[in-house]
Each structure stands twice: as C-alpha cells, then as structure tokens.
Amino acid sequence: MFRQPRYSERIIFEYNDIKTDHDYWANEEEVKKVFELLPEEAIRKNEPKIPNLPESVVVRHFTRLSRMNYAIDIGPYPLGSCTMKYNFKIMERLANLKELAYLHEELPEENIQGLLSLLYTFERFLCEITGMDKFSFQPAAGAHAEFAGVLIIRKYHEINNELDYRKEIIVPDSSHGTNPASASMAGFKVITVRSNKEGTVDIEELKSLLSKRTAGLMLTNPNTLGLFEKDILEIAKMVHEVGGLLYYDGANLNGIMTYVRPGDMGFDIVHLNLHKTFGTPHGGGGPGAGPLGVKEFLKEFLPVPVIEFDGKKYYLNYNLPKTIGRIKENFGNTLVLIKALAYILLKGYEGLKEAREKAVANTKYFIELMKDVSEISLTHDKNIMRFHECLLSAKTLKDKTGVDAKDVAKRLLDYGLHPSMIYFPLIVDEALLVEFTEDETKENIELFANALKQIIKESYENPQLVKNAPYNATIERLDEVKASHPRTMALSWKILKTKINELIKIS
Numbered sequence: 001m002f003r004q005p006r007y008s009e010r011i012i013f014e015y016n017d018i019k020t021d022h023d024y025w026a027n028e029e030e031v032k033k034v035f036e037l038l039p040e041e042a043i044r045k046n047e048p049k050i051p052n053l054p055e056s057v058v059v060r061h062f063t064r065l066s067r068m069n070y071a072i073d074i075g076p077y078p079l080g081s082c083t084m085k086y087n088f089k090i091m092e093r094l095a096n097l098k099e100l101a102y103l104h105e106e107l108p109e110e111n112i113q114g115l116l117s118l119l120y121t122f123e124r125f126l127c128e129i130t131g132m133d134k135f136s137f138q139p140a141a142g143a144h145a146e147f148a149g150v151l152i153i154r155k156y157h158e159i160n161n162e163l164d165y166r167k168e169i170i171v172p173d174s175s176h177g178t179n180p181a182s183a184s185m186a187g188f189k190v191i192t193v194r195s196n197k198e199g200t201v202d203i204e205e206l207k208s209l210l211s212k213r214t215a216g217l218m219l220t221n222p223n224t225l226g227l228f229e230k231d232i233l234e235i236a237k238m239v240h241e242v243g244g245l246l247y248y249d250g251a252n253l254n255g256i257m258t259y260v261r262p263g264d265m266g267f268d269i270v271h272l273n274l275h276k277t278f279g280t281p282h283g284g285g286g287p288g289a290g291p292l293g294v295k296e297f298l299k300e301f302l303p304v305p306v307i308e309f310d311g312k313k314y315y316l317n318y319n320l321p322k323t324i325g326r327i328k329e330n331f332g333n334t335l336v337l338i339k340a341l342a343y344i345l346l347k348g349y350e351g352l353k354e355a356r357e358k359a360v361a362n363t364k365y366f367i368e369l370m371k372d373v374s375e376i377s378l379t380h381d382k383n384i385m386r387f388h389e390c391l392l393s394a395k396t397l398k399d400k401t402g403v404d405a406k407d408v409a410k411r412l413l414d415y416g417l418h419p420s421m422i423y424f425p426l427i428v429d430e431a432l433l434v435e436f437t438e439d440e441t442k443e444n445i446e447l448f449a450n451a452l453k454q455i456i457k458e459s460y461e462n463p464q465l466v467k468n469a470p471y472n473a474t475i476e477r478l479d480e481v482k483a484s485h486p487r488t489m490a491l492s493w494k495i496l497k498t499k500i501n502e503l504i505k506i507s
C-alpha cells in the first residue's frame with residue numbers, strides 16, 4: 001500500500017536565522033572579484049529577506065518537501081490532455097553539459113555557433129515532423145504559444161485590412177480551456193462549435209458559424225477525446241474559403257507523429273507541447289517550452305529573432321517586418337529545447353514511430369480492460385478508435401452510489417497513482433480523461449484499471465470511504481471552496497499571510 005511522507009514542514013521564510021560562520025564555503029577574495037566585475041546598479045543595496053541557514057537545514061527542508069510530492073519518477077502519470085512523458089535522465093545530462101548550460105544567449109553570434117546549430121537542427125526536425133516551414137522557440141508553454149499564435153492571426157488580418165470585421169475565433173466545445181482564453185486575451189470574440197454525437201466537430205454547425213467575421217479556427221487533432229478529426233481536410237478548406245486561418249493546438253501530436261502532419265492537414269500555425277511529445281518538464285514544474293511553427297506565408301510574423309543559416313554560419317534574424325515582436329528571451333527556455341532535441345536524436349524516426357504506436361496501443365489496452373465496466377465507461381461511439389487518450393464518464397457510478405469523478409480521483413491517490421484529469425472536456429458529465437503515453441508498462445496500465453475497479457467496489461460497499469479520500473497522501477481532502485475562493489486561495493506564503501490577517505479582521 002502506498003503512503004506518502006508527511007512532515008509538519010515550515011515555510012523556509014519561517015525559519016529563524018541560524019549563525020553559519022563556519023558553513024560558508026565561498027572564498028571572500030573571489031567574491032570581492034565578482035563584485036568588482038558587476039556594474040554598480042546590479043549590486044543589491046539591502047540584503048535579501050531570506051533566513052541565514054546552514055546548508056544542512058536548507059537541504060533537509062527541500063528534501064522533505066520533495067518527498068511530499070508525487071513525481072513522474074515515482075509512478076504512473078496518466079493525467080490526460082496535459083500529461084507529461086517520462087523525462088529520460090540522459091536528456092538532463094546532455095542539457096546540463098557546461099558547454100550548454102553556462103551559455104548566455106546574448107553572447108555574440110560567433111561565440112554560440114554550437115548552440116545555434118543545435119537549435120537550427122531541432123527546428124529542421126520540428127518542420128519535418130509537423131509539415132511547417134519556420135519555428136520560434138520563444139514561447140514558454142503551450143498556452144503562451146497559443147497566445148502568440150493568435151496574435152499572429154490578428155496581425156495577419158490587420159495587415160490585410162480585414163481586422164475591422166474579422167473579430168471571431170471559433171473553438172470546439174471539447175477544446176482545452178487555454179484555446180478560448182488565448183483568443184479572448186488577443187481581443188477576439190470566442191465562438192463555440194459543438195461536437196457531434198461521435199465527439200468530433202459538427203461540420204454542419206461549423207458551416208453555419210463560418211463567415212467573413214471568422215479570423216480563425218483553433219483545433220487539436222486527435223482531439224481531447226482521443227478521436228481523430230477525420231473531416232479535417234474539409235474543415236481546413238471551409239475555414240480558408242472564408243479567409244480564416246487554421247491554428248493547430250499540437251498538445252496531442254504524440255498520437256499522430258510520423259503518421260500524419262498538421263501542415264499536410266491544412267493548418268497554418270501550430271504549437272507543440274514538448275512535455276507531452278518529447279519528454280521534457282511541463283511548464284508548472286518546468287521551465288517548459290511551446291515552440292510555435294508557421295507556414296511560409298506567415299514566417300515574417302514570428303517573434304524576433306529567428307535563427308537562420310547562410311550556408312557557413314548561423315545568425316539571428318531580426319529583420320521580420322511583420323513580427324508580433326518579442327515575447328520572451330531569444331530562444332525561450334533553451335535547455336528544455338535541448339532536452340527535446342536529445343529525445344528526437346535518441347529515438348530517431350523509428351523510435352518516434354514506435355512511441356506513437358505504443359501510446360495508441362496503451363490506450364487501446366486500457367479501453368479493453370475497462371470494456372465490461374459500466375460505472376466508469378468510455379463515452380461516445382465505442383467502436384471508433386482512440387489515439388493517445390480516452391474519455392470516460394463516471395456518471396453511472398455517481399447515479400448508483402453518489403461517488404463522483406472527483407471522489408474517484410482523490411481515492412486513486414491512496415493507490416499511489418496520479419489521478420486522471422477530471423471534468424474536462426466539458427462535454428460529458430463526470431469526465432475522467434486518461435492518457436498513458438508510450439512509457440507506461442502493461443503492468444501499470446493494469447494497476448490503474450484494477451484500482452478503478454476496486455474503487456467502484458468500495459463505492460457500493462462504503463461510499464463514504466471514497467468520498468473522504470485520500471488517507472495515504474501527504475495532505476487529506478482539501479476544502480474545495482476555500483482552496484479556490486478568491487478570498488481564501490493563497491498562491492504564495494506572502495499572500496497567505498496577508499489573507500490570514502484580512503480574515504482575522506473580518507471575523
């Protein structure tokens with residue numbers, strides 16, 4: 001049985017200073033030399049407000065915190081949609097080579113030719129994999145890339161003098177929340193197209209929504225139900241015919257890479273979530289990266305600079321007249337890109353193909369294991385093939401026992417499993433989205449399916465047991481309202497302190 005460690009761990013700022021004269025390893029002369037090199041304005045006037053602690057205290061503090069965490073290195077992570085592949089250690093080692101890790105991106109071009117050649121190679125690979133013509137590496141995550149991509153759509157229509165009336169971005173009702181959010185942040189009105197009973201875009205409804213007001217359509221394929229949008233060529237034609245652009249949310253590329261390319265499906269702009277496809281850290285635990293690719297006719301809209309090669313040397317090209325501007329450092333989170341490049345080089349074409357095939361086979365095996373379970377069952381047409389992930393619904397379980405998808409997810413923690421995504425996509429009741437990627441073993445997929453079956457049994461025998469879970473995790477069930485209400489939610493220790501004071505005043 002899984003048990004996560006629990007410590008009554010203080011926040012590091014709550015530690016009092018502990019004198020550390022003999023725990024200070026830096027050579028004072030060396031430190032002075034560094035100070036001499038720094039410009040006056042870069043030197044702090046006041047000491048940072050952090051406690052003065054010996055190394056042993058700091059290391060133990062962070063090690064205890066890490067043991068209270070669940071990680072991809074501990075067990076399965078079948079999150080669905082935003083899942084992260086296992087990160088191979090060799091990729092970390094390569095990215096940590098001092099020749100790469102110590103480089104500053106503002107070094108003169110001639111001093112970073114090696115780095116530029118790696119990134120340029122990576123870009124060529126991504127173009128080959130996606131069918132796009134040019135990439136920017138600046139976006140730090142999928143959502144960041146989406147926002148930049150929608151800004152490109154905006155600028156494109158602006159330059160064509162059509163922005164006055166192209167004010168709508170269409171997204172399917174199964175789309176990831178970041179799609180409508182990015183479109184809205186870029187100033188567009190978000191129009192939702194409903195899914196048909198198979199779970200894919202309803203073409204007839206899409207037809208009725210397309211007009212000269214359409215700036216673009218954002219789509220992921222396979223979609224967030226793991227279903228391939230088989231009408232994609234027709235969809236692309238329809239969007240282009242009314243003058244709109246097609247944006248590919250590449251979060252789900254793992255399901256199709258080496259099989260079919262977004263560029264060939266008619267997409268004009270794509271982003272890739274490297275964590276889901278090439279095994280890098282995800283943004284939140286990151287840093288992450290979300291490369292943004294475009295077709296030839298949109299090259300000049302990319303953030304500057306982009307990397308070019310003149311046949312002899314690599315250089316940074318700032319001369320993109322229609323650029324949306326800079327959105328991050330030159331190459332974003334560079335070392336994440338290096339890790340993804342390492343993944344591609346380690347796997348090769350055959351390895352990438354195998355990764356896709358195994359990811360799809362894993363989904364298929366899981367569906368097979370769950371096929372006779374009615375309480376948590378596959379949604380939509382059961383005969384249509386799922387790709388990288390599959391969507392289940394716990395509605396029958398809820399109707400029969402009162403245990404809902406959230407309770408199931410919490411109880412999975414007691415089994416030492418990262419829960420699947422719940423209540424997304426929004427189009428089915430009591431949704432549970434499951435994605436294993438290629439890394440999960442047969443044994444772990446069985447473990448997950450058996451845990452779900454066991455939880456269903458518990459729900460009939462003792463629903464309260466499931467409704468109060470988890471018991472074996474570091475923290476028990478949180479008060480959902482307090483954890484998400486703007487008055488009580490605290491995203492940092494400082495905010496928490498202010499909020500506690502405010503609440504004391506109110507009460």
Ligand SMILES: Cc1ncc(COP(=O)(O)O)c(C=O)c1O
Nearest residue numbers: 081082141142143176178251273
């Ligand atoms: C379908 C889809 N689109 C967009 C995103 C947003 O990506 P990120 O979390 O990298 O911002 C995700 C999450 O990974 C996703 O699953």
